[in-house]
Every structure is written in structure tokens, then in C-alpha cells.
Amino acid sequence: MPEQLQFHYDVDGGNFTSAGQASVQVKNNLSQLGLDPAVIRRVSIAMYEGEINMVIHADGGSADILVEDGCITIILADKGPGIADVEQAMQDGFSTAPDNIRSLGFGAGMGLPNMKRYTDYMKIDSVVGEGTTITMKVNF
Amino acid sequence: MTITELQQLLDAELLTGGDTNTRILSACGSDMMSDVLAYVKNRAVLLTGLVNPQVIRTAHMMDMVAIVFVRNKKPTADMIALAEQSNMIILSTPKRMYEACGVLYVNGLKGDGELNA
Incomplete structure (x- = not known):
């Protein structure tokens, strides 16, 4: 694996x-990259919850993922209403979250707690x- | 339990390709995707009455093996394409959620096998 890899996404x-x-x-x-599936799952779930939050509450935003030796950092940034x-x-x-979001399977108030649960660091x-x-880190 | 056994127990219709000899070790029944995302299970099947692309993505994030839509609900063609991209097996059963979960449980598919992250 290269020493450092970075991915950037715009979330619609x-x-x-x-x-x-x-x-x-x-x-x-x-x-x-051949990383441990359990590590990939933790990163994916945390980012997915965050991405859904950005779509529900903030009209989208950006996601940056930094892969380093031993640590994956996820930075989700939006220009929404703030918390x-x-x-x-x-x-x-x-x-x-509004009722129409609950009918789509989200908005149960589990997103942020799930993001914290699956990561080693969250700010x-x-x-x-x-x-x-939101900055999250998963160590491996 | 294999996908074939699950399909027979639930009188389910198989809506995607995939290896029906694939083994399932645990299950989760919910329409709330954040509840599904809260507990990682090993080689799980998701039973749900919710039909939208987030169901497929949620199961994909969780490394689940298959999704069963209850009450004869059918995913759209876009959802099936999304599932096939992530090697997810999709079925649809006429049974309601309570009965579908109960049938699988009494036939040996318990809800345990939780790995939690």
C-alpha cells in the first residue's frame, strides 16, 4: 500500500x-487496497451515516478520506444549519429529522451514536x- | 441455513442471481436502517418491509449476504441492479415480517452471531 492515499467526494x-x-x-x-474487512466495514458504516445526515440536514457537503499506515481519517464537512x-x-x-425521512428508514436518532460507536475518535x-x-478516525 | 433453505421456508421468490448455496448465520428484521446499522452480525440476512435504494446500501455496508422483502414487496429494477453490483441476493416473500422472522428462528436461524464492529 502507498504511504498515503486521499479520496474526495462531493455529496449531492x-x-x-x-x-x-x-x-x-x-x-x-x-x-x-486489501484492508481488513472489519476495518472497512467500520469506516463504511460511519461514513454512510454521516453522508445520510448531510443529505437530510445540510443539503449535502463534502467527504474527504485519508488512508495512512495504521489509520483512516474521515472528514465530513457541510454548510448546513449546524448543531x-x-x-x-x-x-x-x-x-x-422530519417525518418523511423516518418513512425512508432513517431519522431514528441513531446516526451520530453509531458513528461514534464504530470509530476510535470522533470530533x-x-x-x-x-x-x-465531523472528523472521525479508525485505527487498524 | 442456505439461501435455498430460506427460500423454501419463506415461499420466497428469488429476484437476483447469486449462489443459493451461500450460508447465512444470523438475521435482522427492521424497517429502520439506522437500527440495522447499529449491530454488525456475521453473514446475516436482512428482512424488511422498506423498499428504497438505502436498504441495499445499508445491507452492503454491513457485509450482509441477502435481503428478504416481506409482504410481497418488490424492489425496483434500479434496486436490483444496485444489489447485483454488490453481490447481494434479493428475495421477496408473501409472509409478513413477524411470521417470516418466526419461521426462520424456529428453523435454527437465531439472531445472534453479533460481532459489534
Whole structure:
């Protein structure tokens, strides 16, 4: 494996149907690198939840994935409404997603807790009215 | 349990290609994809009444083996194409969620085998 690899994706916010395409590409790219399937799964799930969040709440954003020896970093950045109370947002079951999102299988208030559960490090930088950047790391 | 055995138990229709001798070790029944994403299971099948492309992507992220749509629900052609790209086997059963889960459970497919990350 090369010493460092970087992938960048723009996440389209207008279309829930296509949400998750960037995560699928990341999963495929990481699989080609021959990494441990359990590590790939943790990265993929964390990014997928984050990507869905960006589509639901922030009209899309960007995803950057940095693969280094021993660590994968995922940076998800959006210019959405921001998170007013990060601690509350991290609670299992807390959600501000609209009802139509729940009928699509998401918005159960599990996204952020799942992202934390599957990663070794997670940091949320959010400013109301400006946007949110989430940095996650998975060690291997 | 193999896909063939599952198909017979659920009177299910096979909607994709794939190896029907593939073995399933665990199962998950839910319409909430974030609940599905919360617990990794080993070689699992997802039973759901939700029909949209996120079901396929969720199962793909979880390294699941197959998806069974309950109550005769059928995925769109786009969803089937998406499933085949990720080697996911798709079936549709006339049974309701409760009965489908129960039939698989009493025939030996327990919900355990959880790896959790």
C-alpha cells in the first residue's frame, strides 16, 4: 500500500435516493487496497451515516478520506444549519429529522451514536448558521 | 441455513442471481436502517418491509449476504441492479415480517452471531 492515499467526494444534497453513493465508492476503494474487512466495514458504516445526515440536514457537503499506515481519517464537512446542542444530538434516539425521512428508514436518532460507536475518535465542530465538520478516525 | 433453505421456508421468490448455496448465520428484521446499522452480525440476512435504494446500501455496508422483502414487496429494477453490483441476493416473500422472522428462528436461524464492529 502507498504511504498515503486521499479520496474526495462531493455529496449531492438534493437527492435522498442517491445518498450513500460516496460511501459505497469508499468501501469499494478500501476493499481494493486489501484492508481488513472489519476495518472497512467500520469506516463504511460511519461514513454512510454521516453522508445520510448531510443529505437530510445540510443539503449535502463534502467527504474527504485519508488512508495512512495504521489509520483512516474521515472528514465530513457541510454548510448546513449546524448543531445547536451537540451533547443532546449524541444521545441515542434524539432526532430533528422530519417525518418523511423516518418513512425512508432513517431519522431514528441513531446516526451520530453509531458513528461514534464504530470509530476510535470522533470530533464534531459545529457553528449554528454556518455548518458542521465531523472528523472521525479508525485505527487498524 | 442456505439461501435455498430460506427460500423454501419463506415461499420466497428469488429476484437476483447469486449462489443459493451461500450460508447465512444470523438475521435482522427492521424497517429502520439506522437500527440495522447499529449491530454488525456475521453473514446475516436482512428482512424488511422498506423498499428504497438505502436498504441495499445499508445491507452492503454491513457485509450482509441477502435481503428478504416481506409482504410481497418488490424492489425496483434500479434496486436490483444496485444489489447485483454488490453481490447481494434479493428475495421477496408473501409472509409478513413477524411470521417470516418466526419461521426462520424456529428453523435454527437465531439472531445472534453479533460481532459489534
